[in-house]
Amino acid sequence: MQEVAILGVGQIPVREHWDLSLRQLAVDAGRAALADADVAKVDGIFVSNMTSGRLNKQRHLGAMVADYLGQRGVEAVKLEAACGSAGSAMRQGILAVASGEMEAVLVIGAEKLTDTGFTETTSALATAADADYEIIQGVTFVGLNALIMRRYMHEYGYQREDFAPFALNAHANGAKNPNAMFRDPISQKIYDNGRIVADPISLFDASPIGDGAAALLLVPASKAPNAVRVVGSAVSTDTLAIHDREDPLWLKAAELSAKQAYEQAGIGPEAIDIFELHDAFSIMAALSLESCGFAERGEGVKMGQRGDILANGRLPISTMGGLKGRGHPVGATGLYQLAEAVLQIRGDAGEAQIDGVNIAMTQNIGGSGATIATHILKRP
Amino acid sequence: MEVSRHWRLQKQRYELVGETCDSCGVKLFPPRDVCLECEAPAQELYTFTGLGEVFSYTTIYDAPAGFEHNAPYQVALIKLEEGPIVTAQLTDMALDEAYIGMPVEMVTRKLRTDGEEGMIVYGYKFRPICFEPVVN
Ligand SMILES: [Zn+2]
Numbered sequence: 447m448q449e450v451a452i453l454g455v456g457q458i459p460v461r462e463h464w465d466l467s468l469r470q471l472a473v474d475a476g477r478a479a480l481a482d483a484d485v486a487k488v489d490g491i492f493v494s495n496m497t498s499g500r501l502n503k504q505r506h507l508g509a510m511v512a513d514y515l516g517q518r519g520v521e522a523v524k525l526e527a528a529c530g531s532a533g534s535a536m537r538q539g540i541l542a543v544a545s546g547e548m549e550a551v552l553v554i555g556a557e558k559l560t561d562t563g564f565t566e567t568t569s570a571l572a573t574a575a576d577a578d579y580e581i582i583q584g585v586t587f588v589g590l591n592a593l594i595m596r597r598y599m600h601e602y603g604y605q606r607e608d609f610a611p612f613a614l615n616a617h618a619n620g621a622k623n624p625n626a627m628f629r630d631p632i633s634q635k636i637y638d639n640g641r642i643v644a645d646p647i648s649l650f651d652a653s654p655i656g657d658g659a660a661a662l663l664l665v666p667a668s669k670a671p672n673a674v675r676v677v678g679s680a681v682s683t684d685t686l687a688i689h690d691r692e693d694p695l696w697l698k699a700a701e702l703s704a705k706q707a708y709e710q711a712g713i714g715p716e717a718i719d720i721f722e723l724h725d726a727f728s729i730m731a732a733l734s735l736e737s738c739g740f741a742e743r744g745e746g747v748k749m750g751q752r753g754d755i756l757a758n759g760r761l762p763i764s765t766m767g768g769l770k771g772r773g774h775p776v777g778a779t780g781l782y783q784l785a786e787a788v789l790q791i792r793g794d795a796g797e798a799q800i801d802g803v804n805i806a807m808t809q810n811i812g813g814s815g816a817t818i819a820t821h822i823l824k825r826p
Numbered sequence: 827m828e829v830s831r832h833w834r835l836q837k838q839r840y841e842l843v844g845e846t847c848d849s850c851g852v853k854l855f856p857p858r859d860v861c862l863e864c865e866a867p868a869q870e871l872y873t874f875t876g877l878g879e880v881f882s883y884t885t886i887y888d889a890p891a892g893f894e895h896n897a898p899y900q901v902a903l904i905k906l907e908e909g910p911i912v913t914a915q916l917t918d919m920a921l922d923e924a925y926i927g928m929p930v931e932m933v934t935r936k937l938r939t940d941g942e943e944g945m946i947v948y949g950y951k952f953r954p955i956c957f958e959p960v961v962n
Contacts, residue, residue, distance in 0.1 A: 584893035585901040592884035644884045689911040
């Protein structure tokens with residue numbers, strides 16, 4: 447297997463894009479990545495998306511994107527793993543290049559969630575969970591995370607307010623990212639007054655949905671000596687439903703995929719400079735920190751309270767807003783995380799730049815933890 | 827709509843029928859034919875007692891389509907006395923009554939309705955275990 451590098455990145459700002467179709471979003475992001483890499487033709491395209499069949503009445507995105515991107519003829523396919531679609535597509539793109547089968551691969555994540563009403567969109571997103579044993583009980587996706595958060599608070603003795611640093615940090619960083627959906631920092635007071643969506647989760651513990659697309663162009667590292675390296679890549683799975691987990695407060699698939707990625711990179715968690723984690727909900731940020739070895743069990747929240755997660759902290763997270771500040775266009779999210787990590791390593795993150803980022807980790811979660819993709823990127 | 831889909835699950839929805847692992851004895855709900863603990867075949871049917879306790883709970887205000895009729899309502903993780911956890915609604919109680927550790931029992935209730943003349947899906951919910959008052 448040969449080492450893989452990321453030669454180009456492209457992102458569309460996360461917004462309610464009433465003027466852009468799913469097709470346009472995907473194609474624009476793909477073009478931006480091709481231009482950034484200065485590459486015209488690719489050997490393969492992996493598209494990630496969760497809801498297009500239901501919300502946009504369009505499947506077959508691989509061929510559609512290849513067609514409209516001027517890449518007719520190339521192998522192209524869509525991958526789906528709920529909110530973990532993009533990280534999973536990245537993994538497949540890496541395997542294609544690492545194996546030597548393809549030399550230039552585009553990975554494009556695109557999601558269009560705002561053409562449909564709130565009820566239709568949320569029920570499409572709920573298909574990430576177990577339809578027969580979770581969703582039929584009237585639980586929403588927010589509700590599932592609320593169940594985990596309440597149990598976490600009960601076992602480890604936290605209050606709702608203790609989770610505030612995750613939201614405050616994400617919004618402070620999102621304010622510095624032109625591609626973020628929310629550009630205003632929030633205060634502790636605003637967090638405290640957030641409307642309860644599903645007790646104990648308030649508005650600011652949850653990420654906003656939006657339309658978006660992000661793309662990466664992958665090539666063999668030997669062909670691009672100055673490009674950011676992929677030094678770790680792994681995807682793991684866990685039970686589809688939370689209630690089937692041996693420990694509902696532990697992201698087993700995060701632990702497994704992180705462990706594999708650390709081993710491939712030949713490093714441990716202490717070597718990671720920044721961590722773009724999947725903070726779709728504050729509780730998921732805490733669990734991710736614990737399951738990946740950055741905090742002891744039950745101590746993930748304390749990293750927020752101590753300021754470890756801030757831009758100038760020990761382990762900056764959500765450095766360009768995370769899912770809360772940048773927004774969460776579900777099937778594209780994992781590629782936004784990767785694109786942001788690349789910008790941070792290159793020193794191209796603008797106002798959001800963290801000093802001296804050599805090694806960045808990203809983690810993209812599908813459903814409530816059933817699919818988890820972890821990647822580690824390194825300065826060449 | 828989806829009649830056969832819900833018909834197939836009636837033993838689980840109405841009676842909490844799961845399975846027992848032949849080799850380690852672990853009880854499984856929902857049934858999955860393979861043990862979650864030891865991965866041995868687990869196909870012997872087992873009917874759960876329906877007794878358990880609240881492991882966690884939340885209140886749903888923005889109900890999904892088909893569930894608007896009883897919003898707001900509470901959904902919980904229920905730890906059954908045989909071990910497995912199930913996701914289910916709490917019923918027959920006020921919204922501020924639930925607590926972690928609360929003893930509950932399974933009952934059959936209406937889960938979802940598809941419009942005025944649509945199909946109604948019934949299934950398990952859990953209610954507090956009521957102790958009969960002692961009458962002298
Ligand atoms: Zn067994």
